[in-house]
Every structure is written in C-alpha cells, then in structure tokens.
Amino acid sequence: MKEGIHPNYREVLFVDLSNGFKFVTRSCVNTKETETHEGKEYPLFKLDTSSESHPFYTGTQKSVDNMGGRVERFRNRFGKTAAK
Secondary structure (H helix, E strand, O other), X not given: OOOOOOOOOEEEEEEEOOOOOXXXXXXXXXXXXEEEEOOEEEEEEEEOOOOOOOXXXXXXXXXXXXXXXXXXXXXXXXXXXXXX
C-alpha cells in the first residue's frame, strides 16, 4: 500500500448521548476526544441516536395507519373521486 493516501482506519468508541449506550467499532471518523472503555483508550465520537435509542429499532415508532384512522378517513373521502 502507498503511504499517506489512506484514511486512518482504527477502532473508535461511539457513545449515544440520549441513553449513554457505548460500542466500539472500526471507523475512519476524525475525533478530537478520547475516552477509556473496558480498560483501553479509544478515540470518542458522540452520536445523537443509535440503534439503542432510535424509535424504529426500539419498537416505539408509531405507524401512520394506527394514528387515529387518518389514512382510512382520507381513503373514504378521496378514494372514490380518484377512480373517475
């Protein structure tokens, strides 16, 4: 491999700020902070959301079909007029 043309691919600690969930994976992301995790020092990258806090992955996401029957009301009101 040529020197100086490849990104710095290394293990990085990602922290979900909404619930404190931490995980280590390999990444090229640039970081300025470091943190110790399980006895080892890692570059730190802070996330707003991860799979531990995102509504889709946690099962708390609301479906549009279940939100007060709005979709069904729309279909009843405008479904017949579109068939002309």
